[in-house]
Amino acid sequence: MSSAAVVPRSHRAKEVRRHTLIYLGLAPFLVLAVFPILWMAITAIKQDADLYLVDAIPFWFRQAPTWKNFDFLFHSTSYGDWIVNTMAISFWVSAITLLTAMPAGYALARLRLPFAESLGIGIFMTYLVPAIILFIPLARVVSTLDLQDSWWSLVVVYPTFTIPFCTWLLMGFFKTVPFEIEEAAMVDGCSQLGALLRVVLPVSWPGLITATIFSFTLSMQDFLYSLAFVSISDQKPVPLGVATELIRGDIYFWGSLMAGALLVGVPVAIVYNLFLDKFISGITGAAIK
Amino acid sequence: MTQVAPGGPSPPGSLSIPVGARAWGGAWWRTPTARRYLFGYVLLAPAVLYVALLVGVPFLFSLYLAMSDASVGAPVARFVGLENFASALENAVFYTAVRNTLVFTIGAGILKGLLGTMLAFLLLQPFKGRKVVRALIVIPFTLPIAVSVLGWKWMFDSQFSVINWALSRLGLIGAYGSPDWPVWLGQPTLALLSVMFVNVWRGFPFSAIVLLAGLTSVPPEIIDAAKVDGASFLQRFRKVIVPMIAPILFIGTAFDTVFTLSDLSIVYLLTNGGPDGATEILPTLAYNTGIRGGALGRGAAISLFLFPLLLPAMILLLRTLRRRQF
DSSP: HHHHHHHHHHHHHHHHHHHHHEEEEEEHHHHHHHHHHHHHHHHTTOOHHTTTOTTTTTOOSSSSSOOHHHHHHHHSHHHHHHHHHHHHHHHHHHHHHHHHHHHHHHHHHHEEEEHHHHHHHHHHGGSSHHHHHHHHHHHHHHHTTOOOOOOOHHHHHHHHHHHHHHHHHHHHHHHHHHHHHHHHHHHOOOOOOHHHIIIIHHHHHHHHHHHHHHHHHHHHHHHHHHHHHSGGGGGGHHHHHHHSSEEEETTOOOHHHHHHHHHHHHHHHHHHHHHHHHHHHHHHHHHHH | OOOOOOSSSSOTTTOHHHHHHTTTTSSSSSSHHHHHHHHHHHHHHHHHHIIIIIIIHHHHHHHHHHHOOOOSSSSSSOTTHHHHHHHHHHOOOHHHHHHHHHHHHHHHHHHHHHHHHHHHHHHHHOOOHHHHHHHHTTTHHHHHHHHHHHHHHHTTTTTOOOOHHHHHHHSSOSSTTSSSSTTTTTTTHHHHHHHHHHHHHHHHHHHHHHHHHHHSOOOOHHHHHHTTTTOOOIIIIIIHHHHHHHHHHHHHHHHHHHHHHHHOHHHHHHTTTTTTTEEEEEEEEHHIIIIIIIHHHHHHHHHHHHHHHHHHHHHHHHHHHHHOOO
16 A cells, blocks of 8 residues: 555655756756846946955945946936937837838738749848848948938848848748638628738737837847947947947946946847747748748 | 639639630730739838848949948049958958957857757756746847847956956955956957857857757657657657757758857957957958948958858758748
8 A cells, every 4th residue: 555655755756856957957057147137237236336346245235236327327328319219210110121021921921922932032031141241331321321320220221131030920920820711801802902901910910019029129139230320329229329338448337337238138138038939930930840 | 713804704724724814815914813913022022122222232232342442431432353352361360350250150159059959958858937947048149239248248357357256266266466367358368268158158048949949849759659669869869850850950050150150249349359359250350441440342341251151051041941842
C-alpha cells in the first residue's frame, strides 16, 4: 500500500529537481538580460554624488533617491520636443506604411496576380538592404527635398524599411482570412474594392494593429538615419537626442542619460515584447510551413 | 461563375483559360481576370513605387556617387571612375575596418548561436513561470539599440564601471589605478571584445526565440518516431530536427548577419572606432568619411564594400524563401 503514496511523492521530488535545474540554467541568462536595465534604472534615480561613491555598494542608495534627473530632462533639455517629434514621426510613418502596405499585402495575397510570389519576395528582400548602404544617397534625396535637419526627413525615410516588412506581414495575414466571406460579398453585388473595404478590412484589424505597432517599434530602433539627417536639437527623435545632447564634451550626464533612455525605451520594449512572436513569425513564418 | 463579363455572355471555359478570352472578340481588358489584374497592380503600385524610388534608386545612385567626387559642399560631382575604391584600398584604416567587421560579425555570430541554442532548449522545457522568464530574457532585443548601448557605456565607464567594482570586490582585479584595472573601451583588444559583447547581448535572445519557434514547429510525432527507431538525442537533433528547422535557421541567420554587419550604433556610441582605430568597422568608417568628413563619394564607396559581405546572407534568404514554395 505504501508504494501508492510514494509514487506521487517521488514524482513531485523529480519535478522539483527538474525545475531547480532549469532555473539554475536560466539564471545566468536572466542576470545577463535584466541586470543592465536595473542598473540603468538605479542610475536614473540616484543623486549625482551617490553615483561616484566608489567605496559604497553601488547597487543601492547612500543618498535618498531623486527625480532630479527627470526634472533636468524636461526643464534643461529639449526632451519634451524629442518626445513630440518621436510621436509625430511614428504617426506619419504608420500612416504611410498602412496606406501602402495594406493594399499591397492584399493584392499579393488575394488577387492571384502573375508573379505575385516573386513580387512579394522582391519587396521583402528590400528590407534587407541596410541603412548603411542607403544613407549616403538618401542624404542627397533628403537635401533635394529640402528636409535636412527636420524630422520630416525621417518620415520620408523610415517607410523604406517599414513598408517591406509590413507588406510581407500583411500578405501573410490576408492569406489567413477565409476567401468565402469575400466571395459571399461579391455574390451579394459588392465590387472587388467594395468587398475589400466592407468585408475584408473590418475583420483584418488585428493585422493592421500589428503593422502599426511595427511601424512604431522599427522606427524606434533606428539610429543611423536620424544621426545622419537631423542635427538640430529640437528636431531630434528621442534615441538620437538622448545619445547626443546629454554629453557635453567629456561630461556625461549619466543620471539624465539613463532616465531619458529608459523613459522611452521601456514602453517600447514592453510593446515590442507583446508583439515579438508576430515579428518572428513575420520574418520566418513563411519558413515554418 | 460569379460575374458575367460585360459585352456579352462569355463562352464556357473562358474564365479558366484567359487566352480564350481574346478569341471571342470582346475587349480582353474587360474580362474579369484582366480587371482583377488591373485592380491588383493599382493596389500594389504605391508600395512598389515607394520602395523602388527610395531603396532601388538610391542604391543605384550610391553606385554612381561611389564613382564621383561628390561632397557635401559641392553639388556638382565629377566622374572619377574607381578612384574612391582605389583610395579606400590604399588606406590602412580600411583594412583594419574590414578585419574588425569580419571578426565582429563572425565572432559575435558564433557566440549568439551557442548562447541562443542553450537558451532555446532551456525555454523549450515546460516549467512554471516560463512566460515571465521569456519576457524578461528578450528585453535586450526589444529595447531600442541606442538606449541600451548608453547603459553599456555607463557600465564600461573607465572609472565607475560597475563591472570593475564587482570584479574588484571579488578580488579578481586590483583597485582603480592598479595596472590590472581594465579600461574596457580604452584598451584595443578589450574595446573590440566589449563592442562584440554588446552585440551578443542584444542578439542572443533573437537567436533563441527564432530557434524556439523552429523547434516548436517540429511535430512531436516525428521525434517520437525517431526515438522508437532507436535514434539517440544527438542523432535526432542532427538527422531529424536540424533538417526540419533549417529554413527557419537560415532566415534567422540571414537577418542577424545583415543587422550585425550594418549596425553602426554600438561602435559609434561606445568607442566611435577608437581607441586609435582598434574598433573601426566599415559602417563607422563610411559614416565618418561620408557624412562627418563630407566626402559623399568616398563614403558611398566604403559602404559598398559591405555589399559583397551582405550578399551571401541575402542569397541564402532568397533561396530559402523560394524553396519553401508549395
